[in-house]
Amino acid sequence: MNAIIQTYGLTREVKGRTIVSNVNLNLKRGEIYGLLGPNGAGKTTIMKMLTGLILPTSGEITLFGKKLAEDSKESLKRVGSIIEYPLFLEHLTAMENLKIHCEYLGFYDEMAIRQALDLVQLKGIEGKKVKEFSLGMKQRLGIARAAITKPELIVLDEPTNGLDPIGIKDMRDLVQTLNKEYGITFLLSSHILAEIEQMADRIGVIQQGKLVDEFTLSDIRQRRTEYLELVTPDVRRAAVLLEQELQIFNIKIVQDNRIRIYDANVSAGQISRLLVSRDIELEEIQKNTSTLEDYFYNQIQGGAKHAKAD
Numbered sequence: 001m002n003a004i005i006q007t008y009g010l011t012r013e014v015k016g017r018t019i020v021s022n023v024n025l026n027l028k029r030g031e032i033y034g035l036l037g038p039n040g041a042g043k044t045t046i047m048k049m050l051t052g053l054i055l056p057t058s059g060e061i062t063l064f065g066k067k068l069a070e071d072s073k074e075s076l077k078r079v080g081s082i083i084e085y086p087l088f089l090e091h092l093t094a095m096e097n098l099k100i101h102c103e104y105l106g107f108y109d110e111m112a113i114r115q116a117l118d119l120v121q122l123k124g125i126e127g128k129k130v131k132e133f134s135l136g137m138k139q140r141l142g143i144a145r146a147a148i149t150k151p152e153l154i155v156l157d158e159p160t161n162g163l164d165p166i167g168i169k170d171m172r173d174l175v176q177t178l179n180k181e182y183g184i185t186f187l188l189s190s191h192i193l194a195e196i197e198q199m200a201d202r203i204g205v206i207q208q209g210k211l212v213d214e215f216t217l218s219d220i221r222q223r224r225t226e227y228l229e230l231v232t233p234d235v236r237r238a239a240v241l242l243e244q245e246l247q248i249f250n251i252k253i254v255q256d257n258r259i260r261i262y263d264a265n266v267s268a269g270q271i272s273r274l275l276v277s278r279d280i281e282l283e284e285i286q287k288n289t290s291t292l293e294d295y296f297y298n299q300i301q302g303g304a305k306h307a308k309a310d
């Protein structure tokens with residue numbers, strides 16, 4: 001059985017508003033899957049439904065091949081999660097927090113607690129009070145807590161939120177170690193593409209509650225396109241001239257003074273000669289490659305296609 005999570009038409013409505021709409025998600029065993037979307041897109045709500053914290057309004061969730069229902073405790077025991085923030089009893093030590101968690105779960109194995117602390121590199125400071133921990137340490141302790149029961153799936157909501165670059169790298173290394181060495185499947189979320197891109201094998205883009213796209217990193221490499229970008233104070237006239245004189249139709253005006261030309265068979269030299277000959281000031285022209293960032297930006301703007309200037 002290869003699928004860890006499958007959702008069919010997953011939908012959640014709150015007070016007549018649809019915050020998650022008809023999401024069909026498929027998470028394979030062994031992968032690191034990232035949900036990417038701006039704040040308020042519905043990522044947390046999806047994760048809460050997948051971990052049984054709230055119920056869908058409609059649609060279905062299959063976890064480890066079994067339909068998730070109110071009596072799915074056994075399936076949910078195979079899942080570790082940190083949704084929203086990792087909350088701890090701040091005045092207690094890391095070790096005490098983990099012990100309380102284990103007692104609550106009815107699972108008590110001091111060895112497993114020590115191993116989990118070791119795994120996230122908190123061994124040696126388990127006697128320190130959590131209130132003295134940095135955010136990165138709390139995130140790691142949260143993962144230790146999620147990992148104690150050796151779950152097959154760990155769900156982490158915005159695990160890099162608020163971390164500094166070193167904290168982000170540590171988190172990435174930890175997720176990848178747990179994935180490669182312990183075979184744990186991950187579902188992560190982020191609103192920052194650059195962060196999730198470095199952690200996930202596959203990314204699902206969530207926008208206004210909908211799963212609008214899904215891709216692997218190799219898909220993205222193929223979607224990268226080259227374009228010429230020119231900066232001029234007179235974008236409208238420049239766009240009309242490019243179309244009429246050089247038959248360039250794949251044009252996008254990206255800012256008040258910036259035009260992108262995709263798939264053009266003309267050189268930067270031809271373009272600059274034309275514009276200069278018509279007294280259009282050209283401040284800059286250069287060849288670029290669109291990045292995943294551009295791609296995501298286009299998705300969020302709701303227009304992945306190159307718009308034609310008119």
Ligand SMILES: Nc1ncnc2c1ncn2[C@@H]1O[C@H](COP(=O)(O)OP(=O)(O)OP(=O)(O)O)[C@@H](O)[C@H]1O
Pocket residue numbers: 014019037038039040041042043044045046158191
């Ligand atoms: N219980 C609730 N009552 C009312 N609105 C809610 C509730 N839960 C979520 N929402 C709204 O649903 C939308 C999606 O929220 P959600 O927290 O799932 O988004 P998100 O993608 O995780 O964003 P963030 O990273 O900001 O948490 C938001 O507009 C939020 O305000």
